[in-house]
Amino acid sequence: MKKTLILSLFLSITFTACQKDFLDRNPKDAYSNSSLWSSENDALVALNGCYNSWSDGYHVLYMDALSDNVYSQYYWEGYTSLGNGSGSPSDTWITDRWSPSYSTIQKSNWFLENVDKTPMDEALKTRMKAEARFLRAYQYFTLSQLYGDVPLVTKTLSQDEANAVSRTAVSEIQKYILDELKAITPELPVKYSANDVGRITRGAALSLKARLELYSGKYADCIITSKQVMEMGYSLFSSYQDLFRIQNENNNEIILDIQYKENDYSNGNIGIMPSSTFGGWGSIDPTQSLVDAYEMANGKTIDDPGANYNKNDPYKGRDPRLTASIVYPGQFYEGKYYNPIERSSGDYYNGSNNSKTGYLYKKYTSNLSDYPDLWNTGLNMILIRYAEILLTYAEAKIESASIDNSVYDAIDALRQRAGMPKVDRSIYANQTTLRELVRRERRVELALEGLRWFDIKRWKIGPQVREGKVYGTRLGTVDPTNGALVLTGEHVEAESRTFSSERDYLWPIPRKETDVNRNLTQNPGYPN
Template identity: 60%
Template sequence: MKRNLLYILLAGVLTQTACQKDFLDKSPSDGYSNESLWTTEAAASAALNGCYKGWETSTNILYMDAVSDNSYSQWAWDNFQHLGNGTATATDPQVVSQWDYVTIQKCNWFIENVDKATIGDDLKNRFKAEARFLRAYRYFLLSQLYGDVPLVTKNISVAEANSISRTARADVRKFITDELAAIALILPDKYSGSDVGRITKGAALSLRARVELFDKNYAAAIEDCKKVMALGYSLYPNYTDLFRQDKKNNQEVILDVQYKANEKDNANTDLGILPSSGYGGWASLSPTQSLVDAYEMTNGKTIDDPASGYSEDNPYANRDPRLAANVVYPGLQYSGKFYDPITSGGADYYSEGNNSPTGYLVRKFVPFLSDFPDMWNTGVNIIVIRYAEVLLTYAEAQIESGVMDNSVYQALDDIRTRAGMPVVDRAVYNNIASLRTLIRRERRVELALEGLRWYDIQRWQIGTTVRTGTVYGTRLGTVDAGTGKVTLTGNHVVVEQRNFNPQRDYLWPVPQKERDINKTLGQNPGY
């Protein structure tokens, strides 16, 4: 019998929701029947843990920036390269599919069955609220990437799954925001102990604000951001350390993918691939010159400002400290040596082996390789939503509403000064148009390599500007191994050519294998 990904058999759910010692356990130790599953709190909790399994992955977060102008995925088998350069098709086996209803169906099953559990109503409602969030999050991804998608909120049969039609995107988005508003009234502000990492009120409100911003519902986004601001989150003092393994679950993190070394590790496909040959890995993701150029000088001026002090021959000097926190560039001291992708014959030369074809490495989430005794088995969490995004959402929503009061400047100042940058120059950014430009740049450099840039391109409709033409990397030259001094004498390396069709490429193709099973799905324009 054909089996659409939209449907998952109960037996499959039970296999993944077996008893776990705590929330972070990697694998089940034994199983339940549906009759016995709801007899204890521990069993119901184990079933909910199964809903968390695979709700989001660090691979997806990291690689989404390769669909944008921020980074490049050099290995086609990682399945993001063709989406990034505009060559993706519905039948391309090297195009990642987010058309995935497994989490949704697990959550539907849980929500329909948990009332059988002999546990208190408050805990039962909280459990259901967590599952409703996970379902809403998956619908956010589906509707963002594919537009109209089937909206399924109950268990369905194989026959129903294989014949269900797509729901209008607007209706899916209303379902998401309604659900998030409702569960925000149920979920706690925070957790303790082994429950840390579960869905909170702040996560529900922050995701709702993200969806509202993307849908240009600015007034609602502002209100939800204000609610999050009142919950006690704050910016972590050190931007670089924010992403380190031993600083996870800090006061800035609102939602993340939880990992734990030796149990539920963040391994190869998620983290260990990022360093290049000289660091014992391979550069699957490579930041672009375009991203590097987006960072201001430490005086707050952009590099194209003649008064900025920027030098093409010394391009990494006096730059926004977030550049070095996010990107390993030539001459940067990293893991005990000066990184050198530009000297021919070196271990990390850009065109050899598994090295970065742009000459830049991702540093965010792997800021210090010394943090990881085994980089193939780490416990670093991958952040999905953090407080800085909420501040940027608030500022953008206010600006797009025609408001540029002190609260907007303050939100930007807080983010910039935390990073070691000057406050916003009110004399320069003194109107809606200039402040919009600044906010968009701040989103790019602050949230770089966290998987959000593509969504910004999508809603700002700037794909034809930033996703076409030549992708460049660093200039060539030499790096002094003893001092790190960079001498640039060559041209920028050419990475690839990209195309962007605005009538097609703001949405992903519905996978042909899904349409072969379900003839009613249709296809997005241009595919």
Template identity: 60%
Template sequence: MKRNLLYILLAGVLTQTACQKDFLDKSPTDGYTNETLWTTEAAAAAALAGCYKDWETSTNIFYMDAVSDNSYSQWAWDNYQHLGNGTATATDPQVVSQWDYVTIQKCNWFIENVGKAPIADDIKTRFTAEARFLRAYRYFLLTQLYGNVPLVVKNLSTTEAGTVTKTPKAEVRKFITDELAAIAQVLPDKYTGNDIGRITKGAALSLRARVELYDKNYAAAIEDCKKVMALGYGLFPNYTDLFRPDNENNKEVILDIQYKANEKDNENENIGILPSSGYGGWASLSPTQSLVDAYEMANGKTIDDPASGYNENDPYTGRDPRLAANVVYPGLQYSGKIYDPITPGSDNYYSEGNNSPTGYLVRKFAPFLSDFPDMWHTGLNIIVIRYAEVLLTYAEAQVESGVIDNSVYQALDDIRQRAGMPLVDRAVYNDVTSLRKLIRRERRVELALEGLRWYDIQRWQIGADVRSGAVYGTRLGTVDATTGKVTLTGDHIVTERRVFNPQRDYLWPVPQKEIDINKGLGQNPGY
């Protein structure tokens, strides 16, 4: 799919507005009509390509971790900061809206009409299954963020759009899992050539396992994970290189957002939001000290273990290699120079310009800036689901079911060994409570900055513990520009102070402008 695509621009279907008018069904604006469109397979494929457009964005993947304790968004106009610090309201113009039915409406339209096209039944079935997945994925996001939402599975008239009401979350989630189970039976295991990037059986089963895990349907999650494990996926050998453009579509990638450099649909995908001004970027997202502290020592012990060897004055030495793969920290060699956010006068000093206010930068998606001749217009695909998540889902579902066997340890060992970490210590992690802690930590450090941490906080109901109070950054001091030696003499940077209301903040506010259009929607509690 990484090629030029003809998008079928239906006004009210593709128009990116934030209100219920997204549902409107008006006439096409590019010369097609609904009568003339469905005459060839190529036209139907182009219509399906329109459904793929913006089904998910790199912006959402990047910024969702700023709603968690992993990252901080320093620019309020990027529209995630207030969601992260607990000050969001339903009328706040600086709160992103994911209350978005554009993709859902496009998919409903496609599903209702593709039967008219004179194409082979197997192609028609597959095309329909792809559209059903994209619709299910959007309902996954809607229900995670807003709870009860309207379940719409057909085109709506203007009148109908203004009268839809919310469907209970449980009913929408059943729709999602039923859809994914059905389409997994007809989707191919993989694609070749220009079709790489389309929805596969593995994507449907993996998303289903994610939803089942989140909904504590552990037995079903285990079964779907086993099905994915049988499809031939595996861990890419090098954790750092997994996220480089030369290794796109590798054996670990189950689902990703396909991009192509310098094309219009690539405007959301800007690596430049990650580095600071000293590297030509603007550090819109900054990892937190909390995330840094989550990484174990290289010997497999946590930093609060007196036997770990952790030195608070030399905190970056001897750590889990995934820390350096995901986060640029003081003294790290990055893009040809030593990163220094803590020495006054440095190009990357934490309190100046477009620099990181925590002193940490996101490295995961840009491990080597030399990969990107123009960091503002790259073609890097952004992974949405990868095999490591499936292994972690399997391990968690097993443990939460009370089953601790070698398959659980093997799943965790595979992930840890790939990262250069020791095997799980069976003597330490030998019961549900200890393994639960390990698995939750592994999810955090392995999947860091990939947009999933907030959903874990939400489903584990730990928001009051991890997303309130001060957001800390690195300690201050100096960095030797030649050797990279870090001398820490000051306190931790305090970047922000957050509040968290458990009765409100596990869900996002329904945008007030949606309620103004349709009073029947109602508002989430506390907003």
């Protein structure tokens, strides 16, 4: 689908004219509906327009900055204030998630209201409508997770109508999403071929359904839905680190991703991850808290007396997913031993465009030679992969107190793929300990993939993990010949955060929208 989902010029013009604000409004330009819907190709181009803005890889990378996983150092990139508890309805980046989501909803509504007039194969038309309905449902999933109650609009609106809509209860939105996903699942193919690879599949619909069922505590339904996905032929890719490389995209672990194409519809976000000496900005920086979450290679947590953890050589003998996901001091990376802890180093944590925690993303950038231009790549951004389904299934079984061998099997599959031992069943033998384990597995397996914040929100652990100081690596020296560490200093401090349970589980409704439409009430704790 690298070629298929690139907008044609005329559709770009169509939608550019209608993005003034919120639900902006009927697409109007020189192409009338009567002339646009005259062929199968017209319908395909219109559907591709719905795909074009349905999700943004930028937000996938930055979402972990809302959590204890990542610190976002540049305020103007949009996630610093949301991560430290100082977000405001007036922040422009609040609108940067709201407006594109409703733009996709509007495009999908317009497509669904008009495609039936197209003379084309009915089976293909049915499939295309299912794709558009998924794209719309995905936006409502995202909006309701971030903002809570939001307007539920399933038809095109006039400007006056759009400026008078009110917020719909989250419970109603969730029911709508689940009903939509259930309805469209049989209308979507299991997989595609050639240029259609990357379109919405049956597995994507079921996987989003399972995610929402887990998030909303519908564990019995979640188990059933997860099993359906587990029986569809997906499998774990052989290498955890190489899973995220461009040459391995569209592999059998990927259920849903955002497709990019170098030069035409490029992923220009890769450069935000490396630091200055690698040609990047060091914008989003993994935290010490995330590093500490990885177990030792023997399967014990670092605070276990039997773990053999050495605080002065803290990265030795750890879960291989740590090395695969994060560049830490002394790691050999891109031809040198990374050194953010000495003032004389070009990667020093306090230098310009360098990580302020001393840690870098390695997931997506394990081999920078994959990208001739970090700001113009074709790397797809993964939204749902099979590993998440295994963890979703395991968590739903644990929370419903139906623990059996299949729970351990699901978690063991991920651990063994990474090179970790199977779960010690003598330690993780009941609901309480297994809950702790599966939450940790979700954190390290899915680290830096934009899902941690949603877990914090649904587990209601914000005060425990989002309050207080954010730390990075300890200072010291790195031997440039072998990467050996001598750590003598304290952990660097990136920022101090606050968290209000009454406010910070939801984003504020953008002031741009509440100023136009007084029916859009503000979320608790934010100024009107």
